[in-house]
Amino acid sequence: MHEQLPFMLALVAAIVLIEMLATKLRIAYPVLLVIAGLLISFVPGLPKVQVDPNMIFFIFLPPLLFEASWSISFKEMKKWWRMIGSFAFLVVLFSALAVAVVANYFIPGFSLALGFLLGGIVSPPDAVSTGAIMKFVKIPRSTATILEGESLLNDASSLIIFRFALVAVGTGQFIFQDAILSFSWMIAGGIGIGLLFGWLFAQAHKRLPTDAASDIVFTLIEPYFLYWVAEQVHSSGVLAVVSGGLFLSLRRLTFLTSASRIRGYSVWEAMIFILNGIVFMLIGLELPEVVDGLHADGIPIGQAITYGLIVTAILIVARIISSYSALVATILFRPDLAVLRGSSRIRWRMPLLLGWTGMRGVVSLAAALAIPLTLKGGAPFPHRNLILFITFTVILLTLLIQGLTLPYLIKRSGIFGHIPELGEEEARHRIKSQLVAETVRILKAQQDGQVEKDVHLQRMITQWEHKINNPEQVKMSESTKKAYMELLDGQRNFLSALNRNDAELHDEMIRLHIYQIDLEEERVKLL
CATH class of the missing domain: 1.20.5 (Single alpha-helices involved in coiled-coils or other helix-helix interfaces)
Structure with missing residues (x-):
């Protein structure tokens, strides 16, 4: 452990420096981190990195999902829930099915069950990669919400597919009735556990004599507890974390003090940045180990790369087809919720860009590594190393190809330049003006009859009224x-x-x- 400590500290320092470089170059930092991890892995004398899938699932995934659920706009999620639901569940299922059929046809010895296993692994796009890229381009709030909401829920749907496919590979059979019951329990149980324990955590914050430090510690514990409880009863830990996080985020003003919110934001921002950085660095560091596994199985590296290219292409095409299907369904059944109301040419370009946002990352890595080495009878798990290599190939290709080209495509297409959306400056001005007016009303209502006697109240009301009458002077x-x-x-x-x-x-x-x-x-x- 002591021997690896300098390496880990150097890794964290490298993550910070790479993020600075990515910001300067206006490139999503996950792209550079994966490349850096891959280059570092070839440096002689460095310790071999072996990633434990439980570390990804239990240490990294819960806080990443929890923080995302606190950041997303629940109001926008409700508005676009049909689109989010279709991308998070139907698109993931369609992508997994497409990968299963193609893998069964093109890869020798790949059954449909193995194809579904691979499809469940590589079907969910990564939220962190998309979010990092979106920092450098201007997109409408509706599109951002759809992508963020999808990323919160698609992890659960892909892991459910992964579990069922794993059972089918291990047992050689798939019982539809049992699968439906298990699927229903995973969804209902995960959401129910998240809401129940979310409410209990909110009560604990309210009723216990907590301060800012203890509130922050509680919020750090909560995602791990939610995930662990849900997994213990064989429901979805991902849905438990997401539903509990959304429940708490909507009530943060009722049980967290201002000091807890201010300090907690900084703590969570730093922690999430480090966790994301480590995960994407590990993707690059782990690839040589996977290549060694391919050599041990006697699979030519060129052939494995070809399979990876085919699966990547299928995922991109499946997502684009799904995006166009979602647009057609929205126009037919809910035209009032059409994402774009511009020209027909711009309207039909948008699904292409949405389909190009399918970068893969953390969940795909963890799921691939979670494949057991052997089946229950002791026989080696079929094509495990090939599945791992294909997964890493998909992650690398989608991050490099889609991640590097997406900002250029968005700017080049001009698709988001005609959206009649309330500008940030105008929205900020509207909020400020209404808040100032309400402030004066509250001051006068609460101190009725006392204003004339208290010179401080008079000065306070005068200052706020001045802001109403001279809004241009408020802005520095x-x-x-x-x-x-x-x-x-x-x-x-x-x-x-x-x-x-x-x-x-x-x-x-x-x-x-x-x-x-x-x-x-x-x-x-x-x-």
């Missing part, structure tokens, strides 16, 4: 903002010097004042 110019930032920086320097020179002042009080200045700086950045 860039020069004023820069000067104010320099003032805040000067205040921090003064407090630091005061802390050094005045022995009677406590560090805690100085830190409190600096923290308030930091909050003010963050507020001003949003003006």
Whole structure:
């Protein structure tokens, strides 16, 4: 363990540096991380990396899903639930079926059960890759919500397919009635456990004398607990984490204090960044180990790459076909919810771009590694190393080809330049103006009869009324903002010097004042 510690620390440092480089180059950082992991794996003398699938499923997956469920707009999810549901379940099932049929036809010795197993592994697109790419392009809120909502739920559907296919390969039979019952329990049980324990966690936050630190620790524990409980009763741990996370995120203002929310955001942001970075680096680091397994089975590397290319092409085509099918269904049955209301040419380009967003990643990696080495009778699991190699090939190809070209295609197509959507600046102004008016109303209503006696209340109401009457003066110019930032920086320097020179002042009080200045700086950045 001590021998590997410097390597792991260097890996984390490399992740941070690569993310900086990716931001500078305007490339999604998962793409560079996979390439970096692959290059590092060929450096002689470094320790071999062997990924435990339980580590991915239990250590990485729950917090990644939990954080995503806190970040997504539930209101937008409700609006687009049909599209999200079709992409998260029907598209995954269609992709798995297409891969199963093609694998059974083209790969010697591949049964339909093995094909479904491979399809369940590679069918779910990765949320992190898509989210990282979307930072560099402007897309409408509806499209972003569909992609985010799909990524929250498609992991569950793909892992359900994976489990059933694994049983079919191991037993040689598939009992439809048992599968339906098991499928229903996995969905209902996962959602039910998530909602039940989400409510219990909310009550614990409310009723226990927690502070910001303990609240944050609780939120770190919650996704792991939800996942573990659901898996213990053979339901979907993914759905438990997602449903519990959505339940808690909608009620965060009722059981978390402002300090818990502010500090928790920073903690979760840093943790999720490191977890994502490690996973994508591991994808590249693990590939040489998989290639060694192919050589042990006597499978030519060129032949395995060909299979990987075929499966990747099938996944891309299946997703594009599904995207066009979803658009046709929306136009026929719910034209009021059509994602685009532009020209016909732009309308029919959008499914092509949606189909091109199917980068694979974390869940596919974990599922492939979770394939057992042997069957129950002790015989080697058929084509395990080939399935692993095809999975890694699909992840690499989709990240490199789709990940690098998607921003260019979005900008080149001009598809999102004609969307009648409320601009960010206009939305921010609308919220501010209504919030200021409501603030004045609350101040006058709460302090009825006391305003004339309290000079501080009079000054407060005057300030807020001034914001209503002169909204253009509320927004700072860039020069004023820069000067104010320099003032805040000067205040921090003064407090630091005061802390050094005045022995009677406590560090805690100085830190409190600096923290308030930091909050003010963050507020001003949003003006």
